[in-house]
Amino acid sequence: MxxxxxxxxxxxxxxxxxxxxxxxxxxxxxxxxxxxxxxxxxxxxxxxxxxxxxxxxxxxxxxxxxxxxxxxxxxxxxxxxxxxKATPVEHLRSEFAVKLRALPFGDGDAIVDDVRVRRRAHQAQLAYYTESAATYFPRPDELAPEDVGRWLVLRGGILIEQAGLAWCDEILQRLAPDEDER
Amino acid sequence: MxxxxxxxxxxxxxxxxxxxxxxxxxxxxxxxxxxxxxxxxxxxxxxxxxxxxxxxxxxxxxxxxxxxxxxxxxxxxxxxxxxxKATPVEHLRSEFAVKLRALPFGDGDAIVDDVRVRRRAHQAQLAYYTESAATYFPRPDELAPEDVGRWLVLRGGILIEQAGLAWCDEILQRLAPDEDER
DNA sequence: GATCTCATGTAATCAGTTACATGATTTC
DNA sequence: GAAATCATGTAACTGATTACATGAGATC
Known part of the structure; x- marks a missing residue:
């Protein structure tokens, strides 16, 4: 709760x-x-x-x-x-990962399309976080103490979205190497 | 479901x-x-x-x-x-991020301890994935087609754990810069 | 005339967690 | 003798989603 x-x-x-x-x-x-x-x-x-x-x-x-x-x-x-008190480390839950494992039993092209959608979502979210960071925290080295938490949360968002984006890129490179990564 | x-x-x-x-x-x-x-x-x-x-x-x-x-x-x-059919992009849900935002209203030291626990968990998980990758897929450039999905899932795990680890490191650098990051 | 914003909820259902329950065999 | 492994479930509860419900004013 x-x-x-x-x-x-x-x-x-x-x-x-x-x-x-x-x-x-x-x-x-x-x-x-x-x-x-x-x-x-x-x-x-x-x-x-x-x-x-x-x-x-x-x-x-x-x-x-x-x-x-x-x-x-x-x-x-x-x-x-x-x-x-400590918050238990939440394990990730990714329907997307399950779907990747379903590759040998399913529709490869549809999965690739799905990856592209996901890639765009990560890109958009990353852009949003990056912009927010630039707007609200232009000088991250001189943060007011009450802003530190928000800044760190934003940083987490950026790192996670970058990882998601990199994952999508690796997948596309493997599954659709000849196509443009638009 | x-x-x-x-x-x-x-x-x-x-x-x-x-x-x-x-x-x-x-x-x-x-x-x-x-x-x-x-x-x-x-x-x-x-x-x-x-x-x-x-x-x-x-x-x-x-x-x-x-x-x-x-x-x-x-x-x-x-x-x-x-x-x-496309899987909707799941948004992340991080109690940890909420907790970071609670920094100005709570116990900073306890939160730092929590970050350390989390850091160790990410490190362990990353080590596990890296080892699994080396053991089961020693030659990722010559994967059998039925292994591609599992490999990509492992790669995702590695990227996500690396991001989590990097996040923890940034947080510790901010909140406990003088201490050892053990 | 349609849609959006402000503002509040109830009801039904589904997914997930925790606690409880049983019982034989094998390993320490 | 205790704990772990194999093997199956039920019941109660909590958390989250989806559908339904109302109603005024503002904007297109």
Whole structure:
């Protein structure tokens, strides 16, 4: 149940509505932890019962009312406690790797097409991270202490996407060596 | 429901009991797709109902009887059909990245310890893949066609672990620059 | 007139984890 | 005598996805 902790982190950075959180889990923090709005509302509800978050209902003109959530003291404690205990190393789970192993039993051309799609996705994501890094952290050697975490996360994204891209390139070189790697 | 497809691939390579599959999902294919024996038995049961696999009960002396599963014609078709349609690019999900973002709100020293544990895990996994590659594919330029998939999967493992290792090193350099990276 | 944004949820289902259960043989 | 290996499962629970639901205002 790590969505809970991801929400704690996000609310620690800034209070938000469920809707706001859903958007964050679609971008920024969402690049490393996806969550749908349904799931977020459910977990937020439980967290409110637990007392780690609390909300204030804000009425608006011409817009639905909204519930702005923020961390409680207990939420801040929970977050600190979570950082202080080790997170088990997650093993990777790659449907794509399974598919590669299915090469002798399946459709090679379709798999190559799939690799190309994947390659483009890695490329796009890498470009996005690289741009974000240049925009938000133009001087990585002079980071403010509160920015170090975000910077390191971005670096991780970049390294992982580069690895994914390199993998795709190796695969294409093997399976479709004569073709352009567009 | 991709465990189903992982099982199809594994049984296509060689018929097996649920127990055998559980061991494979603990090693080889398990490096890219983990599954417990409980889950495997459950899914195998469903696949038998669906008719993609069939089993033969084999009695043994001094050992429990066993059910040896293999692909049916329909299973082989299903596997081929699966390879022929694109697999959606899975987004990464990293509790570790979330934790890095929690740096300003938590226990920096504990997080550094966590990074060290992770670094060692990546190192061990990388060593394992590298050794496997050297043992099973000493001449990667002269691979038999049926080995290409397994080789490419191994390469992916190596690239991903290298990226993970590099990430850990960058993090440690930032957060604990004076200490030994043991 | 259609689609997008803001804003909240419920219900059903599926996938995965954890705990529980059994029992013989082989190795330390 | 204890632990590991072989071999099979059931049951309860948690986490995540998908489908369904509503409704106003803003933009194209």
């Amino acid at each position: 790590a969505l809970q902790h991801a929400i704690l982190v996000s609310l620690a950075e800034r209070s938000a509505t469920g809707y706001d959180l859903a958007r964050r889990f679609d971008a920024s923090i969402g690049h490393f932890w996806k969550a749908s709005h349904q799931q977020i509302y459910k977990v937020l509800g439980r967290m409110e019962s637990d007392g780690t978050v609390a909300c204030e209902v804000v009425a608006q003109e011409g817009r639905p009312h909204k519930k702005v959530y923020g961390l409680t003291e207990s939420g801040r404690e929970e977050l600190a406690a979570w950082t202080s | 991709a465990l189903q497809h992982a099982i199809l691939v594994s049984l296509a390579e060689r018929s097996a009991t649920g127990y055998d599959l559980a061991r494979r999902f603990d090693a080889s294919i398990g490096h890219f797709w983990k599954a417990s024996h409980q889950q495997i038995y459950k899914v195998l049961g469903r696949m038998e109902s669906d008719g993609t696999v069939a089993c033969e009960v084999v009695a043994q002396e001094g050992r429990p009887h066993k059910k040896v599963y293999g692909l049916t014609e329909s299973g082989r078709e299903e596997l081929a059909a699966w390879t022929s």
